Amino acid sequence: MAKLRIALISTGGTIEKTYDELRGVLHNEIHVLDVMLASLQLEGVEIVRERLMNKDSLEMSDGDHTLIAETAGSLAGIHEGVLIVHGTDTLEVTGERLVTLLATPRVPIVLTGAMRPYVMRNTDALQNLTEALLAVQILDPGIYVAMHNKVLRFPGATKQRTKGTFVRSGDKPT
Amino acid sequence: MAKLRIALISTGGTIEKTYDELRGVLHNEIHVLDVMLASLQLEGVEIVRERLMNKDSLEMSDGDHTLIAETAGSLAGIHEGVLIVHGTDTLEVTGERLVTLLATPRVPIVLTGAMRPYVMRNTDALQNLTEALLAVQILDPGIYVAMHNKVLRFPGATKQRTKGTFVRSGDKPT
């Protein structure tokens, strides 16, 4: 059984942040995602990496969101699924932009991110990446966020900030 | 949005093995699965634990496989999904038994396990449990194994022993 060819667009965000010990701060470094991928046993997908940008999502411009959505749309035409690793703060802006630009794509497009960087012991990055890499294989075509053991469809998914996870718009925090 | 109520049947297997430092061997201990569950952020499912047995799957009798399948069948009637944590060596025996007894269940029944115990640094246990906990929410009703970034349906999934992962029966190792 052949593996599915999946495009993986990286854009930065908390998931890829590392620690600068001389300055004592966290910053974004691109190779973290490769370390994460190497730590997983991937029998279902073959990853095609697209390093698009490397930004804290709070610093993304409107043009950045459009660029990510257009790139995902193009890659959806020639792959069996698209994954987007994205900062959670404005992930929903890119999600809604994808809906606007693509309506229903040919294949599943799954966004994911993390609240705690991979370099932390208690990171949620591996869980979320693992989920997105599985969800992209079995979901119907559409635009989704997969994180924290949950898949939500765009339009209508939003970050619940006090809880630090995604919910359906209008849902009360639990 | 309410969480899905999922039954989690534990049966033992490599995934739950721990190390006995005084004897220098690995053995099965039940609470490992609880530690794993606590390390994940579960926003999609509410877990109902069913500690059925705690065996290396090579030591399961024919009656054990039937007992697991019957228990899963019963729990499928009153939950929105069933997960079975199982040793990989005879996981497919339970998978095929489920097909024989239940044909198509009311909800997804997902088996998973691990090649390297959770207590190992390079374990695949968390990856596989994470995948099973997501797959059970989005798959159609049926009987599956979810492991190593892949979901396979029973009948017809089998352990490829030299590679240490599951494939479709008849597939050549890659």
Place this chain on the structure above:
Amino acid sequence: MAKLRIALISTGGTIEKTYDELRGVLHNEIHVLDVMLASLQLEGVEIVRERLMNKDSLEMSDGDHTLIAETAGSLAGIHEGVLIVHGTDTLEVTGERLVTLLATPRVPIVLTGAMRPYVMRNTDALQNLTEALLAVQILDPGIYVAMHNKVLRFPGATKQRTKGTFVRSGDKPT
């Protein structure tokens, strides 16, 4: 053979920093040191904890350094060794203050810290704490920093900032 009674003064610093996922920053939280101690097998010492302050050492006042030194001096009178967990940026100020106030103490006083917080996967915190907890048992009375597989005596130890470790004053970076 009885364990040695060792006083452990915590003052904060990078070693104890944790990650605030809602704000995306690192901050100091006191219980990290207890988690670290619980992860070690301590057959040589019995720890008496003294939670003195919880500061980034760049924010310590001159009075803070004196307070730490005086507290260590008092505890040195009634324990078989004293450990001080301290931010590395001004660790040497406290080290030299100890020399000024105590000259040669009755028992070893060992300072340690970390360049990468314990919550990071690649932390040096456990290595340094492990070293300090052993060094305090076998060094002669005196004032030391133990970190990164090295013990240096005060006066004369200083942080080599570009390399992120301690050296003898006047030593060139290697």
Place this chain on the structure above:
Amino acid sequence: MAKLRIALISTGGTIEKTYDELRGVLHNEIHVLDVMLASLQLEGVEIVRERLMNKDSLEMSDGDHTLIAETAGSLAGIHEGVLIVHGTDTLEVTGERLVTLLATPRVPIVLTGAMRPYVMRNTDALQNLTEALLAVQILDPGIYVAMHNKVLRFPGATKQRTKGTFVRSGDKPT
């Protein structure tokens, strides 16, 4: 300040055991020690590796113990310290053999090992190796075991089997 040149004799033992996922057992593999060394920040010593054998110490012959002791004696003549990584079950046989053959060596000879392999999450291997790598720099010439936050001198150190750590011969378990 130059680093001390330390000889590190590896002989196998639990500390280096890895997991064979296809057979489900633990076995000895030599490169684990290199992974451990790479994970530590070693500013005090320069390591000269001597891969002497790779055995479970229960399987060492009398000749093996003599070979290890003689090798350590030779290396003690041309290094500033000697470390021996050894299975704990017969570590004391090698320790006493060193005393018989060398009486007081020119430099410190420190034995260490582990109760739980490095590949386990809750290993004591890194703690023990860290301690031995520091102790060898500050101890007087002699023959020692360093493990579990404690340094004991040969002759007279022995493994307390029910507790899984080393004590002075004749000491009661605590």
